[in-house]
Amino acid sequence: MSVHDDAASPGQPVGARVEASGPRSAAVRDNSGTIVTGDLHAARRPPLPAPAQIEAPARLLGLPRRPTPWFVGRDEALTLLAATLEAGAGAGVISQAVVGLGGIGKSELALQYAFARRLDYALVWWIDADSPAQLEAGLAALARALVMGSDSVAAGQASPEEASAWAITWLAGRTGWLLVFDNVEEPAHVEPYLARLTSGHVLITTRRDVGWRHLGITPLRLETLPRPASIRLLGDLIGPPHAAQTAVLDELAGELGDLPLALTQAGAYITVTPRCTPAGYLRLLRQVLERMLATTAAGGDAERVVAKAWEVSRVRVAEQNPLAEHLLRLLACYAPDHLPATVLAGAADDEQEVNEALALLASYSLITLTTHPTDPTPTAANHDADDHENSDDQESVSIHRLTQAVIWHQLTTTQRDQTRAHAAELLDLALPADPETRANWPRYLRLLPHARAVTPPGSHTMKKVIDFARASGDYTTARPLQQARYTAQVETLGPEHPTTLSARANLAYLTGEAGDPAAARTLFAELLPIRERILGPEHPNTLSARANLAYWTGEAGDAAAARTMYTELLPSSERILGPEHPNTLTDRANLARWTGQAGNAAAARTMYTELLPSSERILGPEHPTTLSARANLAYWTGEAGDPAAARTLFAELLPIRERISGPEHPTTLTARANLAYWSAQAEARGLH
Template sequence: MPGQRAVGVGHNAGVVQTGHGAQAQVRVQQLAGAVTLRSPAAVPAPPGGLIGLPKPPTRSFVGRDAQLDELDRLVQAGAGVVAQAVHGLGGVGKSELALQYAHRHRGRYQVVWWVLADSPEAVEAGLAELAVRLHPDLGAVGTGQADAAGWATTWLGCRDGWLLVLDNVEARADVEALLSNAATGHVLITTRRDVGWQDITDGCLRLDVLTLPDAVALLLRLSGQTDTATAGVLARELGCLPLALQQAGAYLRQTRTRIGEYLQRMRSDPGAVLATVAIGDDAQRAVARTWSVTMDAITALDPLALRLLRLLACYAPEDLPRDVLALVGTPAAVDAALGVLVSYNMITLTGEAITTHRLVQAVTRSQMPHPAAQTPTGTDPARAPSPPPQPGTADDDARADILRAAIDLLCQAVPPANPEKDVAGWPRWTVLSPHVTALAEQCPDQIGELDLAWLLGQHATFEDSQGRYRQALPHKQRALAITETALGPDHPDTALRLDNLAVSLRALGRADEAEALRRRALAITETTLGPDHPDTALRLDNLAVTLRALGRAYEAEPLQRRALAITETTLGPDHPDTATRLANLAASLWALGRAYEAEPLERRALAITETTLGPDHPSTALRLDNLAVTLRDLGRADEAEPLQRRALAITETTLGPDHPDTATRLANLAASLRDLGRADEAEPLLRRALTITETTVGPDHPDTAAKLNNLAVTLRDLGRVDEAEPLQRRALAITETTLGPDHPDTATRLANLAVSLWDLGRADEAEPLQRRALTITETTLGPDHPDTALRLDNLAVTLRDLGRAEEAEPLEHRAAAIRNRRHR
């Protein structure tokens, strides 16, 4: 009959069906006899059941028991058709989880069928194959794929007791019709995409990477090796991603490669390693190949998403504030691109931060063109613009463009103020710090240029403020090398980099190296900016601080007086830098035994700092502590104690309980308590100070020696001289090695060890140490220094104890004369 669905048949050798949901029962004459096609409702499940899984589940399956239980809970809680979506990053083990579930619970179902569902055509093909398995006559008569798939969908809708796994679904639209027509049974969906599955399924399970212990267990099981420690490092490097662990484990077992060697290759060339599988394994299952398909799909949807992913690959895998990427495009465009990346589980996104899996970063970087490599070498308030890029290949330019953009975004994201003083900016720096480090590791000097140098310099200054001097040092060295290359050896910015590098060297106990850098920085600054510039005053003061650390406070004093005069004239008497100059001059006066002159300078420095920076600033704590040390030296430990407790509270709050400055505050408070006769209270403070110092600056640092010495003195006061002696010997060895045999601190260590030996009844051993201490002190601090008087007195006591009073008496007279002259 004519009409919209009319069928005109001439010569027909097949089957014609019309109408919605039409089914046919026909008999087709074949050589072997007649074939009857039955309706889906008339075809029962095979008597023995039907299991159609792509492969056996792996036996190396660890760390997913909780997820399997959760998946089972979701399935059992559903009613009617139960559809569950398992989504997550490619390679996280979604398909294996579904395979394990289907295999474990196959006894519940009459039919278990697996369909590769990464396209509509694949879904149709998988359903058509199911139809043929259920009703083989469909294949015998050559039923078309679409018709066979429709037959299977209708069959599923007629029955329960089946499990259909739709693996690797790319788009919701590819399976929505199937879910609506299959009214009973269980459907399990795996997908890389997080695109609102909760709207069409009964529950969603986001699959994450393995825990570290489970990842190590899997890697060791697959590789057949037993090196747990190295396996832990490699598992972290692989981000605990199951596919990467399986790829590595199979390769390690097959090639007999040691885990440590594989780890080295992974670090040097992750792209090649992640693309290499064991012989016989499916190359498509390599991590690099798995994600390259995803990246192609992302690029097709939104090219900006790929650019964002490449930028994210330049940073650390830790949380990156979303606002760092705000300038890449319009807010709407950036949000949309991030949404695409989230939908493929390539990133984790919150309202505030973005996190990218470390292997996603590694694969993304490996697929970007690489510029010619340059070995990286080795705080300025304003950044000089970088010179224009040099011409190169298109690939080089593309890679350089991403790196420069990543640097520029971070330069705009970090707080602009000096990180040493801008306490309010520290939380932001804490978040961005790992990203600066990661970017610096990837970016060659010739691409990053002065912008990179500025970023490294600012970051290193922040690291210094947190007491992380060792981490700051290589950043400063590299910033100096870049700046010298770009601007020349005599530029003011080069002087800045030299001076900042010297800060870390002095803090690390390498003041002798710092001195040369600071003299050069001072010469450049005086020549380029003039003898009366504030930066010249800064260089003078920093050089003086280094000289004092080297035991040459007498050389430091005139430099500091000049620096103070310049700063007061150019910046004013109440500027924070003026307070710094006053405090540093006071410290040199104290070192020279003139504590009475230091006190008024320290009180003025404290007043300025509290007014300009606030009562709770770390610099205020420093001023309080310095004043307290001077008061204690003047015999007023009762006045010092409350200042030191306040200083300690500020430092712990602003810098943390494990900062080197906290250790200094603890040690100085302990010294006052000891002077007040409360050595029992001082001991635990000193032990904590020693632990912090050894941890942060190392066991062989001069500051560690000072803490050892202070603890030993306290133990001696508590009558535990036998415990004090080994600490003092260790302190002396460190001080002689780091500061030299003729440093004032070496004299202090010698003298204190001698007192302990005297207490132990070994005055004959104490005498040569005291004589050496006296010689060093007279030479470095002068014949009229209070420490010289102390050394004379101690030697005299030892001589009397040895029965040589005639030798002791003139020493005692000389010591008394020094004290009388100083107190007139």
Template sequence: MKWPLSKRREKPKAAQPTAGPAGVGASGERSIAIDTGGGDFLGNALTGDNTRVVQLPPEALRPPSEVEAPPGLDDLPLRPGTFVGRTRELQRLDAALSVPGQVVVQAVHGLGGIGKSTLAAHWAATRGARGHAPIRWINADTPADIEQGLADLTTALQPALAHALSVEKLAERALQWLATHTGWLLILDNVSNPADIAPLLARATTGRFLITSRLATTWHQATTVVRLDVLEPAESLDLLTRITTAAGPRNLDGAAELCAELGHLPLAVEQVAAYLAQNPLLTPRAYLDLLARYPATMYRHGAVTTQAERTIARIWNITLDRIATLQPLAADLLRTLAWYAPENIPVTLAAPLADPPTVSSAIGVLSAYSMITPDPGTDTLAVHRLVQAVARTPDHDDLHRTPQGIAQAREQATANLLTALPATWNTPATWPTWRTLLPHIDALADHTAQDTGAPRPASSAAPGTSSPAKACSPAPSDTSNTPSPPANGSWAPATPTP
């Protein structure tokens, strides 16, 4: 293939010499003539397109070690107007004392929406301000964000450098400043890759870092590691009540049930409370009804002040994108686990998805990003109930929740249960297995009936018992309470016979 010929570019003709004062002349493209009056030239002579002059005061040329931080450089985001609970976590952050000549690194990790950034902002504003200056907040999602945050620190310290140095050089100057000063607090919010901040941590020899991240397993070298969990029921109810009634008294019928349905996840409670606040005629119980009938719509929408990327449905999308890139099976596993009870899910229910190394890798990735919580003592997994609910809700606009993908996950969850079920159910030796699986059998049946409209199969509890838990815990001498197999239903065939 021949490339098209381009017209030869003609060389510009040399400019004709021009006579300057006292006979001084200039020739050639972009030439200038300067009359020094017989003395030395002390000044700037510039030529060229878009040429600009930056004049720096002498103090701007001082090395970073000699630059002191003036008052007023703190740049914390707006503090949350409503903050509840977290007493134990705040005390753990307080406990790490700064030591001369040592850097303090604290990490707060947890599920997206659990309140990591809120905790960091509240602590920095109310407790971290004691003895720390300046306090700087850096969004740490990407290396570019971190570099820009460091560059902003330099220009805050020395505004004259804003247009004199590149972002890269400004960031390097900030690193030098941090390495030669103490007393500062740097908050690195939402770190997605520890490698992005490794050079920053390595350069600092004093001061304090407060890191927030969804990653749970990479902070073993930190001074303090805080795992953030959901709010206590009373705390989430307090949060919902404060936001909903900020403009005046409201009918809060169903508020406690709504908080439980949201799994006491702070972000979800805040967003639902804001939605209720802007809809004075809507009670928490009415919201529960809408959530049951239109889950995809309610998870996708929030109040007018809710950012689209921060709605309940989208809060985990970025994490799932990264998880699917690292280990494609992990996203499939999460959708499968969404059909079981949220706690004490036996690892054996994940085994049929792939070979053991791949399944182990998928569990590890989900655990690292706080999407599931493994319990090594019992070989079980836990998934936040709101994560499960969203993962089971089809949405054509979400690649992780296509109707086809969710239907396949439900079928996989059913097949995995059938694989794990004992061949016989009326033998005492099989009762521990039934005791473990019955909550997930019932959950799968409930979710299938609720989320697909299929009829709910008969309860797996034995006749005369009040609950599956009682049914699967019979007294050995009383065979009338032996656990019954799951009833035939749309979600599973009859229990296999030996």
């Protein structure tokens, strides 16, 4: 049985085992030393600094791009927005929701306001808020940007859940900031965050026009442009119209429903197409067949208008560059915002061809190309929207959600399947091979929304994504993805296939790590008899299920029962796996741990004393498991009433931790804290 390192809490020799996809492998995470209080549920990584310790930046601007210069007809909306957000300054958090149809310009209004008022705030931060996961990720990115300069290790290792909660606490203690939640699907998604904020400004864009008033928000409804503004927008895009053209622009604006998205695409088409006039574009628009429109979009007038403008552009783009049309189909599969352009590089033999196709699409305003820092959480996050000239920057591609919907509805079922499969293949190529290497995590984090959009749950790619989320401690992301993976494998392989059972075991493990040890215990209790029936009571995976049941029983609060289960399991592990197998050593360590937790610190110390020589001989004196055994021996020595000996043991361990893991690694920090704690305990008893 192979053993896969899978993280654990400090001080815990962990029997929670994550099984690999094959039928004969199981995973056991090493343990990492214990904390000073005996609370064995502490974080595995260095904690983020207290929010109060991080000063408000002089200027932190996190906007997705510069606002467009083609912005007309919204002066009144901007005035109303400013009046709402500035009213009652300092009297609590002020929130405003901008609602309206897709393509109406909600996001652009928010961007225009945020950019124009950026000097009025110490911090302006934009969050793509399509889903609760995106909301959490955006707040986590804010936390990392704020913390990075003072504690890069903690910032880089914090889970999204931990970091997002930290960001909200930091904001709640400050004034003079603006937070933008863009494209919120449901008021309930932002309600928990708004409830914790006590100051500052929050700007929300959403298509949902109900459910805001119970949050104390009176939505600002954005309508289509007034006709004079539509004519002016077209004129700004294609050049000032002469008198004869004004009537044509008036007619064209009416045909496009005064919708800013459609007007912008029409203006771009006229501008980049030789000898195309507004009248000529109007004729093309009216030639779009109604039977085509019936298959291009579902929904209301906005969708139909964009579908017509899209069809005109599609024909022209396909004539100029067939690859560009294929890229649009691919972009309809991914999340709409900030796909790294490098993901699409494999769509053609020559990457330059892809770059030319993207530039063509951008010239027609079908996509937006933006330059962002390669690292999503740069040390110097206070970049202005036009400070993107760093050679390490990379280009990202965004596409409007309404354009995505139009493209997708136009495809046949076969085309959708083929395009989604190609999109998933390109994404897999863009993901680093090793999801558990910390240096790869920024890349995974940037691609996570796109992976969730296109990756089949039962695929190897999704396994890599789940492994990243698990390794980085983001169990709230990993668990639902594993649930979908397990469901897919039940449907394709059957409920008792070895791979399905391993997926079931991993789901149980992630359920516990996500904060529900009682549910994890129940899931393993249900899995164990199936393992025993199919594999037999002595199969290694059956032993793994027994170990997991014992571990989560202890985590659920019954240390005595966990101790009993490990007492019964250990002889089987020694006989079947051998007394020196790593899993056997782990079972011995868990028995010691739960014995101590059940109230017998002296027995736990004895067990660790007996375990340590075996671990040193079999795994090596500096193996992580061996060092963890030393840490646990030191801890339970102190708990057994000998703080001076505990102090000595931690004093001997600390320089080894510093040399092997570095001075800021979680295990090093834990050892340092324990040394300080037991030193204080020894001094308090007069033991020098």
